[in-house]
Amino acid sequence: MLVPEQINLYIAEHPEWQRKVLVRLRQLVHATCDNVQENWRNGVPSFDQDGMAVVSFATSKTSVSLCFPKGDQLKPGKLEFEPASGARCVRVAKFREKDKLPESAVKDLLKKALVCNSKANDEETKKKIHEPVELEAVLRKDPMAWANWESFSKETRVEYLEWVNDGRKVETRKHRIAKALELIREGITREEEPKRLRDA
Structure with a gap:
């Protein structure tokens, strides 16, 4: 199964309010991040650029979450987020059923995540890690x-x-x-x- 189809199924399995949030977040990711690639990591949708994860989705019974792998290096701005349980660097922004999706703040944080990933990619290149x-x-x-x-x-x-x-x-x-x-x-x-x- 192709990754986009897998993500479509993932979204379809959720209640209506979560489906709407997930669909809109997916649209915002693509609108904000040029050349982003959809991926499937650890059982959830992930959006990568240059082989590195920019953001991923997660859900619970009461929320939809945006997960930023390098979130500890980001300033939340108008969008509040919190540390992910068991993941030192990851930060999570949660949206609940009655919340109005702060699209401008989401896009701003996505842009910051892209800059952070670009810097990390440059640093990795400079390290010139050779495959043993x-x-x-x-x-x-x-x-x-x-x-x-x-x-x-x-x-x-x-x-x-x-x-x-x-x-x-x-x-x-x-x-x-x-x-x-x-x-x-x-x-x-x-x-x-x-x-x-x-x-x-």
Whole structure:
């Protein structure tokens, strides 16, 4: 199933008031963010630019949320948001049934998120993180792992590369590469399995 169709189904499964909010937020994202790509991350719609998530949707029984992965670096302005539970950097703006959607404030925050992502992308480029030859060799020998690696976003791959490259000792790097292979083969990102990676 194509991602836009998956997002359409996601929206259709919600009550009418949430559907209206989700549809309008989706329109605002596309109207504000040039060349944004719709993606599906961790079971919810995500909107990416240059391989990095700008914003994603989430819902509860009483609210619709805009989630900003780098929200800790944003000033909320007229749109209030709060830290996401269990995610140190993420900030969430919640909208409830009787709330009037503050479209101007939403667009302003989306623009700030784009600027933040652009800076992060530039910093990553400057770091010139090189893919360890050992990791590439191991992944290429495993068709499933290599297919998942190729499908990962740039942001996800950088997280793995930084983790492997931070291993100063040869033994540490070998252990991390083996652990990375195990997770990548299962299609698991570092964000999805932080405990297993930290315990390595």
